[in-house]
Amino acid sequence: MKSVSGESRTASSGASRVRVIVGLDVDRFEEAAQAARRAGMIIExxxxxxxxxxxxxxxDALAALAAADGVEDVERERVYQLPDPDAPVQ
Structure with missing residues (x-):
């Protein structure tokens, strides 16, 4: 089952981009990675x-990425920030 979840995002020149972690078919990894690239993913x-x-x-390309051949799962990267250790307890 393909899914898209999470809330992290990053800005890029003009277009709103999101960081993603993508599950790809292990048996066809290179082909799946190429399909993800064709769907607009910049693999880091x-x-x-x-x-x-x-x-x-x-x-706006998240749905195309999730539907790409060999892509099994798409999850938006989640970012957590802990409070400063010297901050007062809330």
């Missing part, structure tokens, strides 16, 4: 042994 790192790639994609 690949982990072929576990079938994942990390990168960015235009917000």
């Amino acid at each position: 790192s690949e982990q072929p042994e576990i079938g994942t790639a990390v990168g960015t994609v235009a917000r």
